[in-house]
Amino acid sequence: MTGARHRRPRPRGRWFAAVAFVSLLGLVAGTSGTLSGWTGATVTNATGTAAVGRLAVTHTYGAGSCAGGPRTAAVTCTGSLAPVAGAPASTNDTIANDSDRALTQSLTAASCAPVRLLNTQQAADPMLPRQAVAFQQPDPWGTTSAATFSGAGYATDIVGTNGSGLLGLLSNNYSLGVWFNAADAQGGGLLSLSGSLSNGAGVANPALWLDTAGKVRVAVSSTLGTSQLASASSYSSGWHHAVVTVSKAVLGVTMTVTLYVDGGSVASTTVLALLTGTSGYWHLGWSDFTGLTAPTSSSFHGRLTGAFVNQSSALSAGTVSSLFAAGSATSYRTTVAGLSGTASVWMLGDDGLTTYAGTLPGAMADPCGQVNVTLTFAAPAATFGPMTLNALALPASNPRTVAAPAAGQSQTLAVSTTRGASYSTEITGLRLLVPLTFGYGTSPATSWTMTMQWGGDPAAVFVA
Structure with a gap:
C-alpha cells in the first residue's frame, strides 16, 4: 500500500518505569491507600525514628538508676530520689538527656501522708x-x-x-x-x-x-x-x-x-x-x-x-x-x-504504700507540715523551696516546669530536707509517702511523651 504511514512501537520499558516511579512516590509519601495497613512510620529507618532519638532519659541516684526510652510511654522507677536518712539529710540525682534533641521536663508531687x-x-x-x-x-x-x-x-x-x-x-x-x-x-x-x-x-x-x-x-x-x-x-x-x-x-x-x-x-x-x-x-x-x-x-x-x-x-x-x-x-x-x-x-x-489520712495525736499532727524540702537543679538551674512537704504536693503548684538538660547533656538535682520550725521529735522517723513523677516531651512538641514515676517503697518515702 502506497502512502500509508507506519507508527513506531512505543518503548514499553519506559511506561513501566514511570508507573514504578509513581508507586514509589506513594510509598515515600506514606499514603495510607498504597498498601493496606502501611503508614509513614512503618517505612522510616528504625534507628533514626523520633521514638529512638527524641525521648531517652536516665536518672542516676544513690545506688541505682532509672532509664526511660526509646519507645516507653511510662517507666516505674525503683530506688529513692528522697534522702534515705531522716531530716536533715540530702541526696543527689543526675538527669541525662540521652536524646538527639531538646526536651521539656516537669515534676509532679502527688500527695503527702504517713505510711x-x-x-x-x-x-x-x-x-x-x-x-x-x-x-x-x-x-x-x-x-x-x-x-x-x-x-x-x-x-x-x-x-x-x-x-x-x-x-x-x-x-x-x-x-x-x-x-x-x-x-x-x-x-x-x-x-x-x-x-x-x-x-x-x-x-x-x-x-x-x-x-x-x-x-x-x-x-x-x-x-x-x-x-x-x-x-x-x-x-x-x-x-x-x-x-x-x-x-x-x-x-x-x-x-x-x-x-x-x-x-x-x-x-x-x-x-x-x-x-x-x-x-x-x-x-x-x-x-x-x-x-x-x-x-x-x-x-x-x-x-x-x-x-x-x-x-x-x-x-x-x-x-x-x-x-x-x-x-x-x-x-x-x-x-x-x-x-x-x-x-x-x-x-x-x-x-x-498505703497511708493514713486521719487525725494524728498531739504534736504528731500534720507531719508533712513539719518537714521542709528544697529541690536544687543545676545546668540548667532551677530551685524550688525550701517549702514544706505539704507545699511540695499542693495541687495548684503541680506539675512544676523545669528546664531540661540539652541534647546529650546532664543536669544535677539535689534533694535536701530540714526540720521545720514546728518540728516535734514525736514525728521523728515517720515514713512520709510523696509519689514523684517526672514528665518528658519533645521540643518543639510532638505526640511523643514519657513519664518516669517514683511511687513505690521506698522510692517515694521521705523520712521525718
Whole structure:
C-alpha cells in the first residue's frame, strides 16, 4: 500500500518505569491507600525514628538508676530520689538527656501522708512505721505478711490506752502476743506499752522483749515493783510465737502473769496487782527499758507479724496453743479477731504504700507540715523551696516546669530536707509517702511523651 504511514512501537520499558516511579512516590509519601495497613512510620529507618532519638532519659541516684526510652510511654522507677536518712539529710540525682534533641521536663508531687500498718480490728488505730522498715516479708506460713525491722526501725499505734481502757487501774484481764524471727543477737523490744508517742522515755508496762541470749522476757508492774519472767530456752533463730496473759483474782488483789512461747507455758508468777493507772501507746519492735536490764539494742532487728492486744481476756492455754498451730496468716488473723475482747490486730502484711489520712495525736499532727524540702537543679538551674512537704504536693503548684538538660547533656538535682520550725521529735522517723513523677516531651512538641514515676517503697518515702 502506497502512502500509508507506519507508527513506531512505543518503548514499553519506559511506561513501566514511570508507573514504578509513581508507586514509589506513594510509598515515600506514606499514603495510607498504597498498601493496606502501611503508614509513614512503618517505612522510616528504625534507628533514626523520633521514638529512638527524641525521648531517652536516665536518672542516676544513690545506688541505682532509672532509664526511660526509646519507645516507653511510662517507666516505674525503683530506688529513692528522697534522702534515705531522716531530716536533715540530702541526696543527689543526675538527669541525662540521652536524646538527639531538646526536651521539656516537669515534676509532679502527688500527695503527702504517713505510711500505716493496718489494724484489722479498728482502722482508726493503725501502727505507723518509722525509720528502717521493709514490707511484705516472708512470714511463718510461707507467705508475705511480715515486716522486717532493722537499724532503729519500729512502729507505734496512735490511739492512747488510758485509765478507761486496757490497763487503766489494771481492772481487766488482758493478753498480748506477736510472732518474731530475730536477725541478730542484740535483743530488742517486741511489743510494749509506753507513755511516749515515739521512742522517748515512757516506762514500758507491760514489756515483751528478747534478750541477748535469745530468751523471751516480760515485765509487768505490780504493787511491789516490776515483776519479770523469762524463758529458760533461747529463741534466737527461726520463727517463734510469744504470748503474755494477765489474769486478775476475783477481788482484784493479785494477778497471775503467764508467758507462753510456741504454744506452751514457759514461765508464770502471781503478784500483788498494781493499784495505780497505766497509759501509753503500743510499740512494735522497740521498748523503753527504764528500770529494766536492757539488751544491746532497744530496737528489735528481724521480722514481726501477727501482733495483737486483747483488752479483757486472759487467753487459756488451749487458745494460745491453737493460735500457734494456725495453718495460714488468714487463719491466724481470723482466730485472733474472733476472740472476745480482741481490740487490735496488726498482721504487718502491708505494702508500705498505703497511708493514713486521719487525725494524728498531739504534736504528731500534720507531719508533712513539719518537714521542709528544697529541690536544687543545676545546668540548667532551677530551685524550688525550701517549702514544706505539704507545699511540695499542693495541687495548684503541680506539675512544676523545669528546664531540661540539652541534647546529650546532664543536669544535677539535689534533694535536701530540714526540720521545720514546728518540728516535734514525736514525728521523728515517720515514713512520709510523696509519689514523684517526672514528665518528658519533645521540643518543639510532638505526640511523643514519657513519664518516669517514683511511687513505690521506698522510692517515694521521705523520712521525718
